[in-house]
Amino acid sequence: MKYLDTVSNKNKKKPKVSISKAFKTIIWPKRGLVFIGLILIVVSRLASLVAPLKIKSLLDNVIPNKDYDELYYLLFIVGAAILIQAITSFLLTRILSVQAQYLISELRAKVQKKVLSLPISFFDNTKSGALVSRIMSDVEGVRNLMGTGLVQLVGGTITAVISMILLIKISPSMTLFVLIPVAVFGLIALKAFKYIRPIFRNRGVINAEVKGRLTETLAGVRVIKAFNAEKQENESFEKGVDLLFQNVKKSLTATAIMTSSATFLLGIASTGIMGIGGYKIMAGELTVGDFLSFTFLLGLMIAPIIQMSNIGSQLTEALAGLDRTEELMNMEAEGDDEERVIELGDVKGELVFENVSFSYEEGKEVLKDISFQVPSGTVTALVGSSGSGKSTIAGLSATFLNPKSGKVTIDNHDMSKVQLSSYRKNLGVVLQDEFLFEGTIRENILFPRPNATEEELQNAVKAAYVNEFTDRFDDGLNTLIGERGVKLSGGQRQRLAIARAILANPKIIILDEATSSLDTESEALIQKSLSELIKNRTTIVIAHRLSTIKQADQILVIEAGSIVERGTHDELIAEKGRYFELYTYQAKI
Structure with missing residues (x-):
């Protein structure tokens, strides 16, 4: 099986689905649900800010003054915020994840309908197993666009911005120190995503070829056994899955580079904050409550950035799958010919x-x-x-x-x-x-x-x-x-x-x-x-x-x-x- 030839032939200058097009065709028609999802995640993120903000009051006011009434009130507020986070998390999954799965089933039906409308010559040149893969697997990435992936990315960005404003309010110099490694990581991530997208697209092609061959193998098992050809079929399949493994290895390597870069750069930032914060506390420029609030808020700002490597990879994979789906949907159906205008009535049959x-x-x-x-x-x-x-x-x-x-x-x-x-x-x-x-x-x-x-x-x-x-x-x-x-x-x-x-x-x-x-x-x-x-x-x-x-x-x-x-x-x-x-x-x- 010439997997390499097939992959190279099918990936020459293929049209790409842009973020804007995906937004227009998939997200915008469901804007009501997406808007609800964004509200829920903003509420959830705002609720997550309550504990870091109240930690300052706990350390700087409640404990030193032994104010039990304020302590109970503070605990009630933090508990309520945690409850809100739990409820919004459930609603997000219930609304967006379920809607994403509905979209997947809807898109699969559209792709299957399109495939059946294509001319016989298309099927003569395409493995049935490959088509099954394109119908069932390529559209699954929609869940990352419509589901919690994209909303988490947007919500995480909102949280990061709000956290950054609060961080600047606590200490501008410490915030500036953090933003330098964050900016470096952002550049690394952009380069990595640009590199990963073609890999994901190739993975779809390879996956379709492997599944296509496997379908043929299972359908022709009597012929294989009759000619004692199990060995060559096994070798052929092994070549395909190895090519798939090499593709996955490339994407994992790129993702690992992003994750390790985030760990290293943000680790440096955290270490620096410990030093700068400790110095400012000893100099009387920062209270212990301020420092702990800064640390918690820093975690809220950094968490979405660390998640970005995972969410960004998911979105890139989704767009790569939509590239291939779009390619299929743009094919001319056999009934699309504008010249086919004659509708036969009572057919005689000459x-x-x-x-x-x-x-x-x-x-x-x-x-x-x-x-x-x-x-x-x-x-x-x-x-x-x-x-x-x-x-x-x-x-x-x-x-x-x-x-x-x-x-x-x-x-x-x-x-x-x-x-x-x-x-x-x-x-x-x-x-x-x-x-x-x-x-x-x-x-x-x-x-x-x-x-x-x-x-x-x-x-x-x-x-x-x-x-x-x-x-x-x-x-x-x-x-x-x-x-x-x-x-x-x-x-x-x-x-x-x-x-x-x-x-x-x-x-x-x-x-x-x-x-x-x-x-x-x-x-x-x-x-x-x-x-x-x-x-x-x-x-x-x-x-x-x-x-x-x-x-x-x-x-x-x-x-x-x-x-x-x-x-x-x-x-x-x-x-x-x-x-x-x-x-x-x-x-x-």
Whole structure:
């Protein structure tokens, strides 16, 4: 696995989400809650100032004068301040942290919706595991923007400013001495955050790649074990997690530099304050109460600065994740084309290819200027060698692909100008490697029409001969089939897929090797169900088993991206060309 190549290719001049943009799109719409959070944290911070301010009164007035009434009053005030801190802390977590988690779930839903709107070509070039990571992990940083992280940063800044004003009031010279190492630390932190952000962004890419490969490994575990390839898969995964470790190590190193710098510089400040404060007390310029108040207030000022390395790293990680989310959200959805303005009404189902060419890679044409017509309600079969372009024609017919030149029309409407949803609701597809969802047989058949009646469901089940095997199961249609239908045979999975297509009741059917996984008995059953499925529907069939398409209205023989023969079964046999060769070869087998 080329993790390094993948990471380097995906991180060239990517757009960055700025603080201002994050504020505008995420924080500002929730400004009411954020404002409440800021009020709560200001109240909490102000309450935290009560004890340091009262310590002066305790030492300089209450104790020397043995004023018990004032002592009780002072204890009541400090206790009330502590209670306020506890209540505001609870409310902060309850309001902002919960809201942050709601935002995460909301954003995940938006990203997933966006991903499903992207064209098939995007999924062909992206690992499913990588997409799972981007949907689930990249948006989690929002909790640091909307949650207590950002509010603590703002609240901490407010506390630091108020504390600094009070410190200056107690002793300007001691405060100035403290501000010098604080300023040095601020410069170090700014440099560190600028260095860390690309690291966090790369971490998202690496994480997605590792998860993508792991998903593939788990999905293909039978192939791995069959070829005794556990060792190479383990090595591949180890390379990925090591690259992830190296990335984490870089960020931890930068964070450690900030933390240790804060400890060292602020430690020097504290040591200096001890010396200066001690000198001023001995000189009579400062009382013991003033010194202790200064020390407590200094702690309140410094605490947010020390927390800044942690909170700043969280915010930087959040912005890096939002960079990648923004990149995904800015991709053009397949339905965004402004030219797609035609909404199909009653679809008859006449498909026409006019001088269509297509290539997956520049300069390597898969289809070369092909033209043909599929009249409404007829069956057109595509045959030819593997890789000749048959599945590409099916993909173009299903609007999974778009022609590089020429056009495909549906009922005389240019498909490139038709709204995809209005076409696809009239489309049914049975693929060569049919995908089934984990769940029950019933749920998979009902997938295109969840609200279908029981009678409609049973009609589809019988038409596809699904009941031929479900009647033998204890749970019948409620039998769990496992991930991707692993508990069913190939023939059973194919019949289930055809039942799903029958229930959808489409006007246009595309059958891509629909009988390729079937044994002879199952194939005979499926042929009966297919004859019902394709009746009065426009059908495109791709089949290697030529015996299954004898009754097709027209057969197109595709070789090297071109139509080399066309006609009915009898006509093509009489021509004794390429179709005759393929048919007689299979007949011998």
